[in-house]
Amino acid sequence: xIAKNKKRIIVLTILAIVLLMLxxxxxxxxxxxxxxxxxIKSEKLPKGFSGYRIAHISDLxxxxxxxxxxxxxxxxxxxxxxxxxxTGDLIDSRNTDIEIALHFVxxxxxxxxxxxxxxxxxxxxxxxxxxxSGLMELGVVVLENMRIxxxxxxxxxxxxxxxxxxxxxxxxxxxxxxxxxxxLQTLTSENDAYTVLLSHRPELFDTYxxxxxxxxxxxxxxxxxxxxxxxxxxFAPNQGLFxxxxxxxxxxxxxxxxxxxxxxxxLFPFRFNNRPEIVxxxxxx
Numbered sequence: 088x089i090a091k092n093k094k095r096i097i098v099l100t101i102l103a104i105v106l107l108m109l110x111x112x113x114x115x116x117x118x119x120x121x122x123x124x125x126x127i128k129s130e131k132l133p134k135g136f137s138g139y140r141i142a143h144i145s146d147l148x149x150x151x152x153x154x155x156x157x158x159x160x161x162x163x164x165x166x167x168x169x170x171x172x173x174t175g176d177l178i179d180s181r182n183t184d185i186e187i188a189l190h191f192v193x194x195x196x197x198x199x200x201x202x203x204x205x206x207x208x209x210x211x212x213x214x215x216x217x218x219x220s221g222l223m224e225l226g227v228v229v230l231e232n233m234r235i236x237x238x239x240x241x242x243x244x245x246x247x248x249x250x251x252x253x254x255x256x257x258x259x260x261x262x263x264x265x266x267x268x269x270x271l272q273t274l275t276s277e278n279d280a281y282t283v284l285l286s287h288r289p290e291l292f293d294t295y296x297x298x299x300x301x302x303x304x305x306x307x308x309x310x311x312x313x314x315x316x317x318x319x320x321x322f323a324p325n326q327g328l329f330x331x332x333x334x335x336x337x338x339x340x341x342x343x344x345x346x347x348x349x350x351x352x353x354l355f356p357f358r359f360n361n362r363p364e365i366v367x368x369x370x371x372x
Contacts, residue, residue: 145306148351175206
C-alpha cells in the first residue's frame with residue numbers, strides 16, 4: 088500500500104512538473120517576439136531595389152510587447168527597414184483600443200514610412216473612421232484599394248493594397264475571392280512593374296497568383312494559433328483545421344506570399360508554440 092501511494096505521488100509530481108513547464112512555455116511564447124528574415128529574389132526586380140528591406144507587421148490586436156510596445160519598436164528599429172507594411176487588425180473588435188494602435192504607429196513612422204491595409208477586425212467596429220483619420224494624421228499611407236509607386240535609387244516598383252473584403256456589404260453573396268479579384272484586376276492592369284501586394288487574407292493566394300502579383304504580404308491566420316510538433320498549424324480563420332496558408336513563405340509560379348504569424352491574439356486569448364513575430368523581407372535580384 089505504501090509502495091502504491093509512493094508511486095502515485097511520483098506520477099502526480101511528474102505530471103505537475105510537466106504541466107508547469109507547459110504553462111511557463113506558453114506564457115513565455117506569447118510575449119517572446121522574434122524577427123524572421125526572408126530574402127526574395129526576382130530578375131524582374133529593378134537593380135535599385137536590390138537590398139531593399141520591408142518590415143512586415145500584422146495582427147497587433149491592441150497587444151503591447153513591452154511597455155507601450157517598446158520591445159516591438161526596438162526590434163523594428165534594429166531591423167533598419169526602408170518601409171514598414173502593416174497588414175490589418177491593428178485593433179481588436181472584441182476589446183478595441185485605438186490609442187494603443189495609434190501610439191505604436193506614431194512611433195513606427197519615425198523608423199520608416201508606414202503603409203497600411205485593413206483587416207476584418209477594422210470592418211467590425213464603428214471606430215474605424217477615427218482610426219483611419221488618426222493614421223493619416225500621423226503620416227501613414229492607408230492603401231484603400233490603391234496602387235502607388237515606391238521609388239529607390241531612381242527606379243520604382245508598385246505597391247498595392249486592398250481593403251479586407253468584409254468591408255464590402257455583399258461579400259458574403261459574391262464571395263471574398265470574387266471581391267478581391269475585381270479589385271486586383273484594376274490595380275494590376277497598368278504596367279508590368281514588380282508588384283508588392285498588402286492584403287490581410289492569405290487564403291486567397293490563388294487569386295493573387297492569377298493576377299500576376301510578384302510578392303504578397305498577408306496575416307490573418309495567426310500562425311495557426313496552436314502549432315504542434317510534426318503536425319504544424321491547427322486552425323486559422325477562413326481556413327479551418329490544419330490550414331494550408333498559416334505562416335511562412337509560399338510560392339506558386341512567379342508569385343511569392345509571406346504570411347506573418349502576427350503579434351496579438353483575438354478569439355483565443357493565447358497561442359501555443361507559436362511566437363509572435365516581425366517579418367523582415369529583403370529584396371534581391
